[in-house]
Amino acid sequence: MLILQEKEEKIMELMEIGRRARDTEPLMRKLPTAKKNSLLLQCAKDLQVHAAEIIAANALDMEQGRQNGMAAGLLDRLLLTEARIDGMAEGLCQLAALDDPIGEVLGMKKRPNGLLIGQKRVPLGVVGIIYEARPNVTADAFGLCFKTGNVVILKGGSDAIHSNEAIVACIRRSLGDAGLPEDAIQLITDTSRETTTAFMKMNEYVDVLIPRGGAGLIRAVVNNSTIPVIETGTGNCHIFVDESADLDMAVNIILNAKTQRVGVCNACESLVVHEKIKDALLPALSAKLREKDVEIRADEKALPLVQDGVPATDEDWGREYLDYIISVKTVSSVDEAIAHINRYNTKHSEAIITSSYENAQRFLDEVDAAAVYVNASTRFTDGFEFGFGAEIGISTQKLHARGPMGLNALTTTKYIIYGNGQIRP
Amino acid sequence: MLILQEKEEKIMELMEIGRRARDTEPLMRKLPTAKKNSLLLQCAKDLQVHAAEIIAANALDMEQGRQNGMAAGLLDRLLLTEARIDGMAEGLCQLAALDDPIGEVLGMKKRPNGLLIGQKRVPLGVVGIIYEARPNVTADAFGLCFKTGNVVILKGGSDAIHSNEAIVACIRRSLGDAGLPEDAIQLITDTSRETTTAFMKMNEYVDVLIPRGGAGLIRAVVNNSTIPVIETGTGNCHIFVDESADLDMAVNIILNAKTQRVGVCNACESLVVHEKIKDALLPALSAKLREKDVEIRADEKALPLVQDGVPATDEDWGREYLDYIISVKTVSSVDEAIAHINRYNTKHSEAIITSSYENAQRFLDEVDAAAVYVNASTRFTDGFEFGFGAEIGISTQKLHARGPMGLNALTTTKYIIYGNGQIRP
Numbered sequence: 001m002l003i004l005q006e007k008e009e010k011i012m013e014l015m016e017i018g019r020r021a022r023d024t025e026p027l028m029r030k031l032p033t034a035k036k037n038s039l040l041l042q043c044a045k046d047l048q049v050h051a052a053e054i055i056a057a058n059a060l061d062m063e064q065g066r067q068n069g070m071a072a073g074l075l076d077r078l079l080l081t082e083a084r085i086d087g088m089a090e091g092l093c094q095l096a097a098l099d100d101p102i103g104e105v106l107g108m109k110k111r112p113n114g115l116l117i118g119q120k121r122v123p124l125g126v127v128g129i130i131y132e133a134r135p136n137v138t139a140d141a142f143g144l145c146f147k148t149g150n151v152v153i154l155k156g157g158s159d160a161i162h163s164n165e166a167i168v169a170c171i172r173r174s175l176g177d178a179g180l181p182e183d184a185i186q187l188i189t190d191t192s193r194e195t196t197t198a199f200m201k202m203n204e205y206v207d208v209l210i211p212r213g214g215a216g217l218i219r220a221v222v223n224n225s226t227i228p229v230i231e232t233g234t235g236n237c238h239i240f241v242d243e244s245a246d247l248d249m250a251v252n253i254i255l256n257a258k259t260q261r262v263g264v265c266n267a268c269e270s271l272v273v274h275e276k277i278k279d280a281l282l283p284a285l286s287a288k289l290r291e292k293d294v295e296i297r298a299d300e301k302a303l304p305l306v307q308d309g310v311p312a313t314d315e316d317w318g319r320e321y322l323d324y325i326i327s328v329k330t331v332s333s334v335d336e337a338i339a340h341i342n343r344y345n346t347k348h349s350e351a352i353i354t355s356s357y358e359n360a361q362r363f364l365d366e367v368d369a370a371a372v373y374v375n376a377s378t379r380f381t382d383g384f385e386f387g388f389g390a391e392i393g394i395s396t397q398k399l400h401a402r403g404p405m406g407l408n409a410l411t412t413t414k415y416i417i418y419g420n421g422q423i424r425p
Numbered sequence: 426m427l428i429l430q431e432k433e434e435k436i437m438e439l440m441e442i443g444r445r446a447r448d449t450e451p452l453m454r455k456l457p458t459a460k461k462n463s464l465l466l467q468c469a470k471d472l473q474v475h476a477a478e479i480i481a482a483n484a485l486d487m488e489q490g491r492q493n494g495m496a497a498g499l500l501d502r503l504l505l506t507e508a509r510i511d512g513m514a515e516g517l518c519q520l521a522a523l524d525d526p527i528g529e530v531l532g533m534k535k536r537p538n539g540l541l542i543g544q545k546r547v548p549l550g551v552v553g554i555i556y557e558a559r560p561n562v563t564a565d566a567f568g569l570c571f572k573t574g575n576v577v578i579l580k581g582g583s584d585a586i587h588s589n590e591a592i593v594a595c596i597r598r599s600l601g602d603a604g605l606p607e608d609a610i611q612l613i614t615d616t617s618r619e620t621t622t623a624f625m626k627m628n629e630y631v632d633v634l635i636p637r638g639g640a641g642l643i644r645a646v647v648n649n650s651t652i653p654v655i656e657t658g659t660g661n662c663h664i665f666v667d668e669s670a671d672l673d674m675a676v677n678i679i680l681n682a683k684t685q686r687v688g689v690c691n692a693c694e695s696l697v698v699h700e701k702i703k704d705a706l707l708p709a710l711s712a713k714l715r716e717k718d719v720e721i722r723a724d725e726k727a728l729p730l731v732q733d734g735v736p737a738t739d740e741d742w743g744r745e746y747l748d749y750i751i752s753v754k755t756v757s758s759v760d761e762a763i764a765h766i767n768r769y770n771t772k773h774s775e776a777i778i779t780s781s782y783e784n785a786q787r788f789l790d791e792v793d794a795a796a797v798y799v800n801a802s803t804r805f806t807d808g809f810e811f812g813f814g815a816e817i818g819i820s821t822q823k824l825h826a827r828g829p830m831g832l833n834a835l836t837t838t839k840y841i842i843y844g845n846g847q848i849r850p
Contacts, residue, residue: 026767030791109812115801117811120789124823203647207823222628226648228824249846256848342451364545364841366455376540376844385849386542386840387534398549398632398837399653400825412823415811416789419801421674423681424810 010190011198017186018205021126021151024183028149029123033100035180036147040096043174044089047139050170051085057166058135065133065159078133078160088139088167095143098389101407102149105416113422119413123149125207127410128199130155130221132213135163141212142171142185144392148410151184153206155199158191165189200225212393230409233396235265235348236320237378240337240363241281242354243274249375250353251285257351257377259292263322265394266349266381270317271328272337275301278330282306289326298328317344334359338366345369347396349378370396370403435615436623442611443630446551446576449608453574454548458525460605461572465521468599469514472564475595476510482591483560490558490584503558503585513564513592520568523814526832527574530841538847544838548574550632552835553624555580555646557638560588566637567596567610569817573835576609578631580624583616590614625650637818655834658821660690660773661745662803665762665788666706667779668699674800675778676710682776682802684717688747690819691774691806695742696753697762700726703755707731714751723753742769759784763791770794772821774803795821795828 047054058080065075101121108118127150129141138154145152156164164187172182188199200209203226210230211221222229239257241250257268273281282305286296290307297312298305306328316327317340331337341350351373352363360374371381381404383391388406395401401409472479483505490500526546533543552575554566563579570577581589589612597607613624625634628651635655636646647654664682666675682693698706707730711721715732722737723730731753741752742765756762759777766775776798777788785799796806806829808816813831820826826834 025793026764026791029793111810111812115805122793125793223651228653228822230824246846252846253848260849339451366451368451368454368547368550369839371840371842373842374844376842376847377849379849380540380842380847381840385536387536397653399655402837403840412827414794415796415806415828417796417798417801417805419799421671421677422801422805423678424685424802424804 007192007194010192010195013190014188014195014198014202015205017153017188018126018202020183021153021186022205024151024181025123025125027181028151028184031149031180033102035178036100036149037096039174039178039180040092040143040146042178043139043143043171044092044096046170046174047085047089047092047167050166051082054085054163054166054170055080055082057162060162061133061135061160068159070159074133074159078135078163080135080163084136088136091140092143095147095390098147098407100147101411106413114420115422116418118416120416121408121411122414124410124412126151126153126205128153128155128202128206128209128227130196130199130209130211130213130217131157132217133157133159135160135167137212138164138167138187139171144390144407144410146184147390148407150410153186153188153199155188155196161189161191197224200227203227210392228400230393230395230400230405231397232393233265233348234320234346235267235381235394235396236269236318236344236346237266237349237351238270238272238341238345239268239351239353239378240272240331240334240341241274241277242334242337242352242356242359243276244355244359245274245277245281245353246355247277247281247284250281251288253351253353253375253377254285255288255292257379258289258294258326259324260377260379262324264379265320266378267322268351268378269319269321269326270344271326272340273302273328273330274334274337275330275332278302278305282328293324295325296328297325299330301330302328320346334362338363342366342368348394349373349381351376351378370394432617432619435617435620438615439613439620439623439627440630442578442613443551443627445608446578446611447630449576449606450548450550452606453576453609456574456605458527460603461525461574462521464599464603464605465517465568465571467603468564468568468596469517469521471595471599472510472514472517472592475591476507479510479588479591479595480505480507482587485587486558486560486585493584495584499558499584503560503588505560505588509561513561516565517568520572520815523572523832525572526836531838539845540847541843543841545841546833546836547839549835549837551576551578551630553578553580553627553631553634553652555621555624555634555636555638555642556582557642558582558584559638560585560592562637563589563592563612564596569815569832569835571609572815573832575835578611578613578624580613580621586614586616622649625652628652635817653825655818655820655825655830656822657818658690658773659745659771660692660806660819660821661694661743661769661771662691662774662776663695663697663766663770664693664776664778664803665697665756665759665766666699666702667759667762667777667781667784668701669780669784670699670702670706670778671780672702672706672709675706676713678776678778678800678802679710680713680717682804683714683719683751684749685802685804687749689804690745691803692747693776693803694744694746694751695769696751697765698727698753698755699759699762700755700757703727703730707753718749720750721753722750724755726755727753745771759787763788767791767793773819774798774806776801776803795819
């Protein structure tokens with residue numbers, strides 16, 4: 001009975017968070033750009049001034065993590081240092097320097113009846129973010145939402161609860177000191193399953209939910225949320241080396257896309273090679289990959305040409321290794337390459353290396369992915385590399401935003417219509 | 426045991442429909458515009474040629490409907506006549522005449538490293554449409570999806586099953602005769618709850634789900650679907666008459682927005698009147714509304730000024746009447762008007778009648794809705810009136826598409842990147 005009552009209280013607290021977010025939305029919607037930018041800069045300073053408090057709170061999470069046997073990699077992501085807090089502050093300063101997307105009017109046109117109709121870029125409203133034990137996301141997500149005039153409700157991992165509380169407290173102080181609504185950022189501190197599930201169904205109070213984290217977290221949000229979700233995904237990225245490829249360029253791009261950084265979603269995981277150039281390409285390429293300790297899993301035709309090759313199984317074609325491993329598949333045509341890629345890819349980033357105009361255009365047209373490249377590394381799929389100045393993530397879904405998401409992905413539009421008495425006949 | 430086996434078979438059939446849709450997608454993605462347009466024109470002819478068959482099938486549904494005691498309004502929406510089939514055909518011809526949005530490249534820019542990056546408009550892929558007993562939606566939804574290179578899976582109401590089967594058979598014949606994939610359109614004929622629920626979770630095979638119908642249907646899809654949904658919604662549309670309004674214009678617009686057609690989502694349901702002009706406006710306005718038999722539910726301040734007025738209750742502020750009824754609320758400022766509207770509206774269409782520059786801009790900025798008007802009737806919120814030439818519906822959600830949705834709402838983009846050997850440093 002007591003437990004039931006406790007659960008009800010938790011849900012009521014959650015609903016109160018939702019109500020407060022919704023109440024704050026109108027204030028955020030009309031916040032002038034200059035006020036947003038100066039708050040971001042002040043927030044950056046305040047995070048640095050209060051670094052010691054934040055690091056002390058983080059020490060509690062780290063201690064707990066060690067006691068719970070958290071893996072070294074996860075502990076590293078949880079750790080906050082002065083340098084990392086400087087990094088968070090630097091991120092907020094960068095956001096302050098970007099153009100404010102809110103208020104831009106797109107495609108205003110005059111209709112035959114004299115109505116002027118255009119689309120005005122406006123905030124989404126209340127954005128919910130569910131993430132794992134990475135406390136730097138807390139400041140980052142706030143900055144992106146605040147710059148775009150959105151109210152944010154954060155639900156971080158329980159492992160980072162003390163760190164998140166300290167960061168959110170610091171940001172709310174900055175907001176309050178500036179005479180801005182502290183509820184522009186709220187943190188859900190109850191980490192029970194019931195509260196998380198209820199959060200994903202708060203359609204009345206939350207306009208969009210963005211999960212940031214591993215595949216398991218994203219799947220859980222997609223399966224349970226009734227609120228629209230912006231989904232970021234995994235990348236099984238291919239590079240197809242066409243028969244007409246410049247082989248030096250191919251080797252250069254493949255080495256970059258595979259080894260420049262292996263644990264990221266835009267790294268190359270799968271190589272597709274036209275059989276006519278396999279003999280010219282694979283021995284030299286595989287030697288260079290082996291120098292970087294890349295394991296090469298090759299199909300039957302490729303295997304004899306590959307240094308230290310391992311036979312690929314059918315399972316390899318669909319794998320996102322996030323490791324020093326690459327699969328090699330030979331094909332007899334650009335059609336077969338496109339069909340193979342469309343079958344096994346995760347709709348992230350795909351590249352063709354070719355000197356054929358026709359094959360380049362066909363690959364761009366027919367490969368189904370968020371980003372399709374001719375003669376360049378897949379590693380460029382990134383908000384900063386695309387020139388957005390900020391990134392919320394890389395969407396592999398098709399609705400609303402696809403590919404690297406900058407500030408615009410956190411906005412929507414509304415039609416504004418200027419008339420002078422028009423009525424519908 | 427037998428029932429369990431039957432259910433499993435139904436689900437397997439459904440998955441087979443999904444697989445066939447996915448297999449058809451690559452063919453649709455590269456279909457030339459001319460082929461799409463000639464198929465739409467041929468389909469229009471074929472529907473007219475086979476009108477008798479379709480009407481015969483519809484007669485079975487009508488008979489069943491009458492036996493089941495279906496309401497007269499629903500029976501009328503279910504009925505197909507030769508004129509209505511001509512209307513469906515005309516709709517397909519209009520789609521053939523529209524520009525093909527697929528293939529357009531948006532915002533191509535050169536990055537400092539020489540990469541050319543742009544966004545190419547592409548089909549969504551496989552679109553699922555769940556609708557009620559309106560067989561005209563069958564041809565309409567196919568046309569919209571086909572023009573935009575999408576494969577469509579339809580799940581119509583069980584009350585219209587014979588009509589839908591006949592229409593879909595006719596369209597599939599047209600596709601087959603033209604050497605195009607018949608599976609560009611498929612109909613789910615099993616109308617059990619299990620199949621409908623399973624359809625809403627077929628993320629592997631369906632990219633987007635669009636419910637078309639009443640609020641109950643839309644809510645069910647939003648609550649149960651794990652596939653991204655494009656949601657259309659209800660309209661509690663307000664007109665705010667500011668103190669500086671041209672009163673003749675105000676009367677004219679209100680009469681139009683309330684009475685030109687009452688059962689539609691962009692009709693005016695709620696009037697908000699500045700108290701300084703209530704005496705000048707309401708007696709004349711209410712007389713004209715009464716001439717059209719509109720019932721007027723007014724708050725305390727407005728009631729004495731309104732002919733045959735009825736006291737409004739708090740419930741009236743949030744109602745979408747879809748009937749000859751309007752509510753009247755008096756306010757003492759534009760702030761109060763905006764706050765009232767943002768509290769009770771359904772984020773559809775809102776208008777201000779004013780001659781104040783400042784209040785017009787504030788209303789456009791601060792009212793949260795898909796379409797916000799100055800000095801014009803809310804009835805213009807419509808894909809045809811906005812100049813899109815076609816309409817899938819009016820979105821009241823904020824992701825992907827907001828407001829009237831034309832063909833572009835059935836597309837997504839992919840980044841295409843032209844390089845000449847770029848690698849990430």
